[in-house]
Amino acid sequence: MINNKLIVAIFISCFFCAEKIDINNTSYNEFSSIPLSKNKIDDLWSYVISIGEINTIYDLLNVSSVDTKDIKILKKYIVINKKEYNASSNFSYKTDQWLASEGSSEGIAELWLDRYYDPQNINKMNFDDLSSLPNFSPMDVVAVLKQQQRGEISGTFQLKNSPGISYYGYKNLLDFIKYSDIDDNKVNVRYTSMVRTIPSSSSLDEDEIPVDFSESSNPETLAKLLIGYKNYNFGVLRYNQFGQSSNIYTDKAFLSLEKLNFSSFRLDKLIIGNFTAAYGQGVVFESTDFYQPRRSGYNFSKRQTGISTDFTRSTQFVLSGLAAQFSTNKVRLSMFLSNGFPKNNNMRDAVINADGSFSSLISMNPRIGFGYSNNELNKINENLINSVEEWTYGLNLRFSPNITSNFGITYYESLYDRVLNPQVIETIIGGDGDLDGLGIDASDYDDYSGDVYYLNYMSNSADPEINAMYSSSGKSSLWSDAKSFRRVIGYNFSKVIKNMVIQGEYGQMDSDGKLLDNEPKAYVLNSYMQFNTFNLLVLFRDYDIDFDNPYQRSFSEYKRYKSTIFEDPYWLEDPIYYNLYSSNAQPQAERGIYIQSRYQFHEDLVGGIQWDSWVRKADEAQYFRIVGKLEWRPLFNYRLYFRYKWQSRGSFDIAHPSPYYTKEARIRFKLRLSNYNNMEILYSWNYTTFSPRPRLTGSPDLFDQEMHIGDIGSPDGSIGFSFEHNFDESMKLKTGFVYAEGFMWYIEDNDFRLFDTNNGLVHSWVSFNFKPNPLLALKLKVSHSSDHYSTTIVSGQLDNGSWIENPHVINENFNYRIQIDYAL
Structure with a gap:
């Protein structure tokens, strides 16, 4: 009789076990059958959906409406298995977003895709590996490094107990890591092909109105292939911008070796071919064609620091040659030489003067060599495309006395095979009616030529920024063809103190080889605090008007040459020169303070604010911009998003011209x-x-x-x-x-x-x-x-x-x- 009862009990228990709900792989209808109130069911379901996967049943205690009594009930009805990914597992919601990335976020999105498809051992990830991950703050990085010092991280229990790691930092990290090394001989392959006629707005802000000169019969095309095996990666890319001729394209290729451990150091990366480089806050060096307003380096504006393979759509500031990065527990050395090896794609588009010198580099979108007028009036002296050869070399040395602090120095020099001599009036400014192209003469006033309005037209009060263009003439022992150069040196630091990080970078032009003298400079200083329901960013920047660094990508509200005559195509010799402003990736010379914060008042109510007050150096115009955001969830499946912006120029100056x-x-x-x-x-x-x-x-x-x-x-x-x-x-x-x-x-x-x-x-x-x-x-x-x-x-x-x-x-x-x- 006892045996029969035992058999029945086992059968019943097995039956109920078989009927338990797999919380990571269920539907809402099935989940709602659990005997809890509808509000609790809705809260639990919302929580499961938002984090993606439950590791233990006690994770559900993070839901404010759930208590220990509810957990006891849930134990009877749910089982926790690994999430089973469906037919779209390789292309989840996150990967869809990353695959569609463009502009300044494209490079780091490629890195996230690599880490998503090939997770890294959390016990071997260093400061740079962790810092590059999305929504993973410097405080979260330090927390994981401290946990590594405690011992091996063998699972989520040790990881979530990293001292000081935030909840969202922990959840965002899980997609990119594993806990041990697995001898995996798998070959990873990624291929993307894209054709579109939608004009890109990746470098535009919400208040810009683009001037469209594109030819819609020539669509944008992109094809890229990446093959990875163990520590080796090989990639090729071909790209045609929207509106440009099919025989004008950008092609890239690279071979990289990554993460090789030696007895006293680690080879982080060795890259032959196309690569990118970025350091600090972007004041001294970041090689991308694209501008992003208010790029702080936190949250969704991450910066991919160090050297990386180049899988982006950049066409102008393309680095090609040899790059290497080494690291120890306290020191990281990153260095590169871009001389065009092996494909000779270190050529730059530039505005060429009549005497063979060049006025400025120019990023064009699309790239059209003789302008939109096809040089019918002979106003363009030479083909703009690939008209200047550039050699660039640089290095960054970073020292970390402990895991909460680091200090770095960055230096680079660009050499050009033409003299850099800005001839703005003679080469760039004019207009349809200005036929002589000889500069200012009496007929220019009748022809409504831009020559006579440069530096004295009220609505273009930022023209002094054009007048501050960098010029150079000189030779170099490193390259016999060099006729001009540009050098920049800078210093950066980062310090984590509990829930706060302080970071900054100082950069200075160097024309005479003397450091810390009275040459043009720029600097950024910021502090970021992070808590589970609150964060706060305070940032100050100050850029001299003549700090003309084409590789500067630090925080700003506007790009260089905003509100100058370059913004008016009808006053230029050819409308193609409008790209000197519209496709410029440099920040404008500004001095100001920016504050950003997010606060969760309640689980159903989240608020945010951006506040910025700054002065444009070119004309001392005072700006402010305030954006308030509110997200409210009155019901489980209903969301209300509200955003309000105030922005002004010249409100504090009654005599301001515009x-x-x-x-x-x-x-x-x-x-x-x-x-x-x-x-x-x-x-x-x-x-x-x-x-x-x-x-x-x-x-x-x-x-x-x-x-x-x-x-x-x-x-x-x-x-x-x-x-x-x-x-x-x-x-x-x-x-x-x-x-x-x-x-x-x-x-x-x-x-x-x-x-x-x-x-x-x-x-x-x-x-x-x-x-x-x-x-x-x-x-x-x-x-x-x-x-x-x-x-x-x-x-x-x-x-x-x-x-x-x-x-x-x-x-x-x-x-x-x-x-x-x-x-x-």
């Missing part, structure tokens, strides 16, 4: 549905006022008192809708619609778009994401924009001699993006 004041509000309502579907409604409103210009507002008719042309400002309003639907585990659809009046910035799937219309614009888009197997992802997106018909012409004569009255025009654009990703 002040403005902007107010902008955006509110999004997001509803999360079953099966990870969601829908969202967007409303945007902004209002910008400028200084009044009476000459533009009056009517020539004395009896007509209405304002006919322009005003000092008018409100812009926009409304949009988007929807995301998952057909199954391998097929996803996203679609959206927006109606805009005036200016609007908009995030379309993974693309940042800017619209500017005077008569109303309708924009719609749809994207498909198809993953037929765990290794392959196919993405297709199409979009259509249509301006409301309008006219600015009273009457005109056609080619056949007939006249038309008030001709109406409509502007339509159709764009597409096709991308294939493969990961083995």
Whole structure:
């Protein structure tokens, strides 16, 4: 009888065990069958979804509404197994975001993809390995290094108990690590191919209006292949910018050897071919073509420091040659030489003067050698593309007396095969009516030439920044072809104190070989504090106007030459020179303080603020920018996002020639549905006022008192809708619609778009994401924009001699993006 009862008990227990819910691999409907209140079920489900995977049942105590009694109940109904990834495992939500990255974040996104597909042993990761990971602060890095000193980290228990690690830092780290070395002979392969006609806005801010000169018949194309085996990596890339000729392209290749341990040091990286380099806060050196406003190096603006293989779409500041990085527990040495080896791709696009010297390097998007006018008026002296050869070498030496502190010195020198002599009036500034190109003469006033408005036009009050361009002439014993040079030296430091880090970098131009003398300088100093529900960043920067360093990528609100004559294409010899401003990656000369904070008032309410007050060095114009953010979750599956911005120039100077004041509000309502579907409604409103210009507002008719042309400002309003639907585990659809009046910035799937219309614009888009197997992802997106018909012409004569009255025009654009990703 006892045996029978035992058998029955075992059978019943096995039955209930078989019926337990696998919390890491279940649906909401199944999870809601647990006998807890609906509020607790919703809170638990939201928590599981947000962190991705539960390691122990006690992780659920992080949910504020759950107590130990609930844990006892949950033990009866759930089981915890490893998360089973479905057919899209190689292409998760995170990898989708990284694969779509471009601009200044593209390089570090490639690193995250490498670490995601090839996790590293946490016990062998050093300061740089940890610092490069997303949303992993310097305090989190120090916490893990301290835990390594305690002994081997063999699992999540030791990792989550690292002294001082934040909860989000711990969760973000799990995707990129393993706890032991496994002899893995697997060959890792990644391939991406992309074609699109959507213009890139990666270097633009939310208040910029791009001038579009691109030719839509030539789409942007990208193909890249990476093969990795153990410590070896090989990669190739070919890239054509949107709008440029198919025979003008960028190709890259590299071979790298990484993380080889020797008795007294580690070879971090040895790279032959194309590579990138970045150090400190980006004041002295960071090799990227792309500008990112307010790039602090924290949270979502990480900087990939040290040397790395170059898998980015940069076309101008491309380094090619040999780079190596070595490290010990206390010292890191990083050094490089870019001389074009092995593909001779160390050429730079530049503006060439009539005497064979060059005025400036120029990043062009797209790259067009003889300008948008194809040099019909002979205003471009030589082909801009690959017109200057550059050799660049540099090094960074960093010393870490302990795991909480480090101090570094960075030095680089660029050599050019032409004399660097800015001839702004003779070569760059002019206009359609300026036919002689000889500089300033009497006819320039009648021809409305930019020559006579340079440095004295009120609306271009930042022209002194152009006048501060660097010039050089000299030779070098390292390269016999060198005719000019540029040298920069700098110092950086970082110190972690409990929940706070203090970091800074100082850089100085060096034209005479004397250190710490009275040459142009720039520096950044910041402090960041981090707690589970609160963080605070305070940053100060000060850049001299003549600190003209083409590799500077440190924090700023605006790029170099903002509000200069370079921003007005009609006053330039060819509109291609507009790229001297629009595609410039250098920060503007600023002095100011920036504060950013995030605070979680409640589990359902999160607030954030950005506050910046700065002075533009070129004209001492005072700016401020304040952005407030609020995220509220009144119900489990409902989110409300509110954002309000105030921004102004010249508000504190009644005599400022071109002040403005902007107010902008955006509110999004997001509803999360079953099966990870969601829908969202967007409303945007902004209002910008400028200084009044009476000459533009009056009517020539004395009896007509209405304002006919322009005003000092008018409100812009926009409304949009988007929807995301998952057909199954391998097929996803996203679609959206927006109606805009005036200016609007908009995030379309993974693309940042800017619209500017005077008569109303309708924009719609749809994207498909198809993953037929765990290794392959196919993405297709199409979009259509249509301006409301309008006219600015009273009457005109056609080619056949007939006249038309008030001709109406409509502007339509159709764009597409096709991308294939493969990961083995």
